Amino acid sequence: MTVLERILDTLPPPYAVADDAVIRAMLDDLALELDVLHEDLDRMRRTRWVNFAYRFVDLQKLAGLLGIDPIPGETLESFRVRLLALVAARLEGAVGPADVRAFVHDYVRGVEQSLQSIFVPGLARYDAEQAFANDPAHPGYRPLELLENPLRMRRSGTLRATQGRVPYLFRWEESNRGLRETFASLVIGGLPDGRTAVPLVVNTTTHDLIGYSGVLRFGQRLELVSADDALVPRRAVALLDGRDVTQRVFSISGFELGVPFTPADHDPQPLLPRLARGTNELTYLSAGLYDVRGLDRVFFAIADAQLREGVFDETFFEHAVLQSGPVATLEMSWTETEPASFEVHVPRYLVIASPEVAAAEGAPAHELLSAALGAGVADIHAAGVRAQVIFDAFRETQGQQVHTTLPWIVTDPELGPVGEGARVSLGGLFGETDLDNSRFQ
Numbered sequence: 001m002t003v004l005e006r007i008l009d010t011l012p013p014p015y016a017v018a019d020d021a022v023i024r025a026m027l028d029d030l031a032l033e034l035d036v037l038h039e040d041l042d043r044m045r046r047t048r049w050v051n052f053a054y055r056f057v058d059l060q061k062l063a064g065l066l067g068i069d070p071i072p073g074e075t076l077e078s079f080r081v082r083l084l085a086l087v088a089a090r091l092e093g094a095v096g097p098a099d100v101r102a103f104v105h106d107y108v109r110g111v112e113q114s115l116q117s118i119f120v121p122g123l124a125r126y127d128a129e130q131a132f133a134n135d136p137a138h139p140g141y142r143p144l145e146l147l148e149n150p151l152r153m154r155r156s157g158t159l160r161a162t163q164g165r166v167p168y169l170f171r172w173e174e175s176n177r178g179l180r181e182t183f184a185s186l187v188i189g190g191l192p193d194g195r196t197a198v199p200l201v202v203n204t205t206t207h208d209l210i211g212y213s214g215v216l217r218f219g220q221r222l223e224l225v226s227a228d229d230a231l232v233p234r235r236a237v238a239l240l241d242g243r244d245v246t247q248r249v250f251s252i253s254g255f256e257l258g259v260p261f262t263p264a265d266h267d268p269q270p271l272l273p274r275l276a277r278g279t280n281e282l283t284y285l286s287a288g289l290y291d292v293r294g295l296d297r298v299f300f301a302i303a304d305a306q307l308r309e310g311v312f313d314e315t316f317f318e319h320a321v322l323q324s325g326p327v328a329t330l331e332m333s334w335t336e337t338e339p340a341s342f343e344v345h346v347p348r349y350l351v352i353a354s355p356e357v358a359a360a361e362g363a364p365a366h367e368l369l370s371a372a373l374g375a376g377v378a379d380i381h382a383a384g385v386r387a388q389v390i391f392d393a394f395r396e397t398q399g400q401q402v403h404t405t406l407p408w409i410v411t412d413p414e415l416g417p418v419g420e421g422a423r424v425s426l427g428g429l430f431g432e433t434d435l436d437n438s439r440f441q
Helices: 003-010 023-048 056-064 076-091 097-115 157-161 365-380
Strands: 145-148 151-155 165-167 168-176 182-189 201-202 208-212 221-224 236-239 247-255 279-288 324-338 339-350 386-393
Touching: 056 076, 076 097, 076 365, 097 365, 151 157, 157 168, 157 324, 168 324, 182 201, 201 339, 208 221, 221 324, 236 247, 279 324, 339 365, 365 386
Parallel strands: 339 386
Antiparallel strands: 145 339, 151 324, 165 324, 168 279, 182 221, 182 324, 201 208, 201 279, 208 247, 221 236
């Protein structure tokens, strides 16, 4: 019912019967002004409510009261969904995993509904809790994932600073900032002249030693990595240029500098050295082993804690050895359990955008969703917690092995030519033996 009809209903019948009456024409002009006034009042009321704001600038002003800014290129509907999800999360405290899961699910699902698009296939079938749990109907599949205290791969900055070239008795420190004890993987490279003989790496903090009973030729790479054994995660596997040489690797738990060891001290199976939480002190050594050709390249006594490479005016007499220069290249890496952090994983396998959204100007809708979701998660996590949103793209991988062979032959320095193919030579006698097949007496 219009304003004019409501006014005419209040008048006596004689004044409202004729459509061409003067009073009706006069009231029609007044009703038109009142209609405009009511429309303005309705628009003013709508600007005060997030669910009813019809202009982006009005919604932006409401969001500004909460310190929430729109993402460049964000639409009115997607910004409305993100604003409502953020407000609900903040009212709930938004510091626990359940709050983060609820925000991510509600925002992604709300954007899909408002834009009539699909960004995470199958998300509509799950609620906030089910979306982050394994689906019994589809084993191994979960639309969304929240990882608390994710694993981080770390590499030794000290070794990288020296380009991995280490001398005998090289000592350095590494810090494990993770939540728990871990273990280190090593890559040892050979240098010329057989200098990399019986390499040993010792963590003097945890008293763990791992070594290789052999000599690495120039360019060879010995990888000491985990065997991925669920029962013994530290169990080591050794690969020499891709060949398994684990039988030549040994480890000792409870090793002490300056104390000799025997095969009876070896662990039943080689184990990677542990890294305790905090600072760890490590040392590179080389020791002589029976039946390993490392003469002049190894020490036949285990260095004690005081032995150092000789440096003028720094090391003590009888507690120093002559500098040997680099004897190996060494790389070291380990996995830390990062404290006070979490990751939200969102698949980006398939995106189906409605024609209206696909034809809109600006960045693609899924890119705006990525930026807005990252900004939202950054707003709701607890203080001091590192939050990150990771979008997992679809990947298909195929196994491949690359083998490299040196283009020259490196002979063992302790072996000489055996003389195969050489012609018999005789002592030289004038007038009897050939010049090329004789030697001087």
